[in-house]
Amino acid sequence: MSVLPYLVAGWIFLIGCYGLATSRNLIHAVGCLAVCQASTYVLLLAVGYRDGGTAPVFSDLKPGTRPVVDPVVQALTLTDVVVGATVTALLLALVVQVGKRHGTVDPDELSELRG
Amino acid sequence: MSRRARLWVLAVGGLGLAVLLFAASLELPGFGGDWHPYGVRAVEAALARHTSNVVAAVNFDQRAFDTLGEESILFCAALGTVVLLRQTSDEHRVRPEPARVAPPVRRYALVALPVTLLIGLYIVAHGQLSPGGGFQGGVVVATALHLLYIAVDYRALERIRPIGLYAMADAAGEAAYLLLGAAGLIAGTAYLANVLPYGTFNTLASGGTVPLLNAAVGVEVASGVVVLLASFLDQAVEIVDADDPDSSGRNSDQDNSGRPRAPDNSDQPPAPDTSGRTPTPHNPPEEKPT
Amino acid sequence: MRPVADVLIVLALALVAASSTAAVLARDPVRQSTVLALLGLSLALLFAVLQAPDVALSQLAVGSALTPLMLLLSVRKVRRKGKEGGSHRNAGNRTGSTDQEGRR
Amino acid sequence: MNGWLSAAALLLLVGFAPTVWGAASGPVRRRVMAQNLATLAGCLVLLLLAQGYARPSYVDLALVLAVLGPAGTLVYARLLADELAERPARDPVARALGRAMTPLAAVCVPLVVLPLCVATGPGRAMVKLLAIGALLIGGNIVSTRALSARHATGHTPRGTGHTPQATGPERHTTGGQSGAAGG
Numbered sequence: 001m002s003v004l005p006y007l008v009a010g011w012i013f014l015i016g017c018y019g020l021a022t023s024r025n026l027i028h029a030v031g032c033l034a035v036c037q038a039s040t041y042v043l044l045l046a047v048g049y050r051d052g053g054t055a056p057v058f059s060d061l062k063p064g065t066r067p068v069v070d071p072v073v074q075a076l077t078l079t080d081v082v083v084g085a086t087v088t089a090l091l092l093a094l095v096v097q098v099g100k101r102h103g104t105v106d107p108d109e110l111s112e113l114r115g
Numbered sequence: 116m117s118r119r120a121r122l123w124v125l126a127v128g129g130l131g132l133a134v135l136l137f138a139a140s141l142e143l144p145g146f147g148g149d150w151h152p153y154g155v156r157a158v159e160a161a162l163a164r165h166t167s168n169v170v171a172a173v174n175f176d177q178r179a180f181d182t183l184g185e186e187s188i189l190f191c192a193a194l195g196t197v198v199l200l201r202q203t204s205d206e207h208r209v210r211p212e213p214a215r216v217a218p219p220v221r222r223y224a225l226v227a228l229p230v231t232l233l234i235g236l237y238i239v240a241h242g243q244l245s246p247g248g249g250f251q252g253g254v255v256v257a258t259a260l261h262l263l264y265i266a267v268d269y270r271a272l273e274r275i276r277p278i279g280l281y282a283m284a285d286a287a288g289e290a291a292y293l294l295l296g297a298a299g300l301i302a303g304t305a306y307l308a309n310v311l312p313y314g315t316f317n318t319l320a321s322g323g324t325v326p327l328l329n330a331a332v333g334v335e336v337a338s339g340v341v342v343l344l345a346s347f348l349d350q351a352v353e354i355v356d357a358d359d360p361d362s363s364g365r366n367s368d369q370d371n372s373g374r375p376r377a378p379d380n381s382d383q384p385p386a387p388d389t390s391g392r393t394p395t396p397h398n399p400p401e402e403k404p405t
Numbered sequence: 406m407r408p409v410a411d412v413l414i415v416l417a418l419a420l421v422a423a424s425s426t427a428a429v430l431a432r433d434p435v436r437q438s439t440v441l442a443l444l445g446l447s448l449a450l451l452f453a454v455l456q457a458p459d460v461a462l463s464q465l466a467v468g469s470a471l472t473p474l475m476l477l478l479s480v481r482k483v484r485r486k487g488k489e490g491g492s493h494r495n496a497g498n499r500t501g502s503t504d505q506e507g508r509r
Numbered sequence: 510m511n512g513w514l515s516a517a518a519l520l521l522l523v524g525f526a527p528t529v530w531g532a533a534s535g536p537v538r539r540r541v542m543a544q545n546l547a548t549l550a551g552c553l554v555l556l557l558l559a560q561g562y563a564r565p566s567y568v569d570l571a572l573v574l575a576v577l578g579p580a581g582t583l584v585y586a587r588l589l590a591d592e593l594a595e596r597p598a599r600d601p602v603a604r605a606l607g608r609a610m611t612p613l614a615a616v617c618v619p620l621v622v623l624p625l626c627v628a629t630g631p632g633r634a635m636v637k638l639l640a641i642g643a644l645l646i647g648g649n650i651v652s653t654r655a656l657s658a659r660h661a662t663g664h665t666p667r668g669t670g671h672t673p674q675a676t677g678p679e680r681h682t683t684g685g686q687s688g689a690a691g692g
Contacts, residue, residue, distance in 0.1 A: 002145035003141060003146065004418060006136075007137070008418045012421065013136070014136075015425060016425065019430075021121070021125045023432075025434055028433075031434065031476065035441075035444065038425060038444065039425075041452070041460065042451065045457050046146055046455070048457075049146060049455050049456065050151060051407065053456055054456050055457065055566075056157075056161075056168075056170060057170070057245060057246055057459075058316075060565045063158075068154070069455070070151040070154030070157075071158060071161070072153045074173075077463075078170060078250060078251075078459050080185075081467055082253075082463055082467060083192070084467075085254075086188070086343065087188070087192050090192040090196050093199040093200050095479060096200060096479050097200070105483050168459070171459075216587075219651055220651055220655045223651040224583070226647075227576060227648070230644070245566040246458035246459045246570070247459070247462055247569060248459065250463055251459070251573075258466070258577060258580060343475075347479065409561075412518050413514060416518060416522060416526075420525065420526060424529045424533070427529065430533075435537060435592070436537065439532045439541060439544050442547075442581055443529055446548065447529065450551055453555055453567065458564075462570055465574050469577040469581040470584055474584045477589070478588070
């Protein structure tokens with residue numbers, strides 16, 4: 001149990017990389033990159049977790065009554081999620097542009113075009 | 116490199132990485148441990164500044180400069196998308212035909228739109244108190260507006276979405292964040308320092324500059340996402356290639372009539388016709404030779 | 406409470422691992438997009454059981470409607486391009502991969 | 510306190526886990542249906558978690574999911590209208606889901622929300638819970654209808670060669686939909 005979340009994060013990263021490398025469609029590749037991003041969220045939050053802890057939000061909790069989990073990693077992850085989505089949008093825009101210019105979004109066909 | 120060789124390289128690299136990750140995870144502090152030195156200090160600092168949502172305090176007070184960087188990434192990503200997906204000279208616009216949506220769905224969307232909008236604003240406004248904040252609430256607000264596209268009609272969305280205004284709001288959100296940071300300099304302390312009075316714990320006005328920075332981020336995220344989606348929608352719904360004879364009939368948003376439509380260039384200057392193949396409105400649709 | 410909380414965490418981790426694997430193995434972007442929506446949802450549940458409601462909220466906001474919308478709009482645009490370059494507009498290509506095959 | 514978390518774990522296992530399988534296999538229609546069911550199950554799990562951890566502020570998560578989940582399903586219903594119409598509900602799982610979704614939402618949501626209301630007692634929190642329940646039921650009924658009814662979001666591109674058949678249970682179609690044909 002004490003390493004399981006880290007291993008899951010590693011697995012998600014590796015499977016995402018596998019998908020990226022073997023993808024035949026750039027839109028699918030962007031989706032795989034989103035999977036890779038998810039691994040960082042899992043890792044960061046797993047590092048910040050504390051057994052029996054609760055969220056460091058004191059609107060409905062008296063400070064000091066319960067142990068709280070680490071807020072710093074949560075803050076990092078929070079911004080990362082939204083910014084990651086806009087970066088996904090940027091990559092999708094690139095894919096759309098590639099599709100417009102070359103008529104295909106298969107990376108293998110694209111390298112044939114160049115050569 | 117052949118496909119097979121590439122897979123081998125991937126397998127070797129992946130295996131090596133897996134071994135390294137496994138070794139690293141054994142050395143990490145155990146999951147659920149009690150040792151969180153930064154977390155403990157962050158909670159103390161947030162409570163000292165009367166901010167009840169410690170995550171918001173970390174984002175907009177203790178690590179506000181870092182958030183400025185994140186926000187700039189978001190701004191640049193939105194900018195880059197708009198530049199990449201702009202209408203080029205060999206493309207023209209086609210007015211999408213009105214979509215036909217089942218009446219119950221349409222009614223649901225018209226009810227859900229204000230509700231979702233309200234929830235988004237609530238999430239933004241309560242960012243310093245309960246879970247939520249500008250990043251999350253901004254996305255909810257932007258999604259709420261797009262209920263009009265997904266359940267009513269693209270043209271209904273266009274009516275409430277003057278894109279220039281949202282682009283300006285995007286920039287204004289970013290600028291507000293920068294200027295609020297400068298307030299710290301004017302007050303004689305550091306950039307992005309929390310210079311306002313901290314207020315009463317667990318009320319809307321608590322946390323000094325946190326609610327203001329939060330609101331600035333909310334405005335920026337909401338309008339940034341609207342601008343992003345607008346450029347995607349433009350590409351997917353309106354913009355078509357000039358040398359695509361089918362496009363005028365085929366590419367309408369929800370095409371179901373089968374008759375070719377004339378490109379409506381009333382608000383757009385006609386694309387410069389370099390190839391001479393731009394179909395005029397009177398051209399019958401013809402099959403493109405292979 | 407502790408054992409149940411641990412069970413919840415393990416369960417959520419398993420769901421995330423399963424849905425991320427499925428998301429990678431779904432090769433057609435349209436089919437992948439539904440799995441990605443599920444992945445977003447299971448991530449949000451994982452974040453909730455890891456006591457990170459802020460992050461879960463962020464993931465819900467992004468993953469439930471925004472990401473699928475962007476993905477599907479890109480697919481729609483790219484497919485249309487693939488189709489018009491093909492021999493016939495209505496060659497019956499419905500999936501992104503066959504679009505590219507149809508072009509050659 | 511423990512009971513709520515156990516219920517959440519159970520619902521996660523029997524309600525949410527199968528939808529991962531459903532969304533990852535089969536035709537597009539089944540996948541979208543599974544996504545619809547997953548938002549319902551996920552929202553109820555979040556409600557139970559909020560009560561189980563004794564943190565009323567976690568209810569905001571369920572609130573957001575209750576409005577955005579159906580929005581996500583409507584995204585699919587809108588942008589995949591062609592594919593949903595192309596493959597009529599031949600898939601047994603999709604057909605069963607299409608039939609069962611509305612009764613399921615109408616039964617499961619009160620089953621979870623009403624005990625939660627009793628546990629929280631009258632007040633603002635209870636109003637919030639009831640609002641979430643109403644949004645969830647309404648959203649799910651509408652999104653299921655959008656998926657299964659043969660509504661006219663332009664699934665008849667000329668010359669595609671397929672004739673869209675009546676998809677899904679007929680009782681979901683309303684008279685106004687066929688009357689909306691124009692153009």
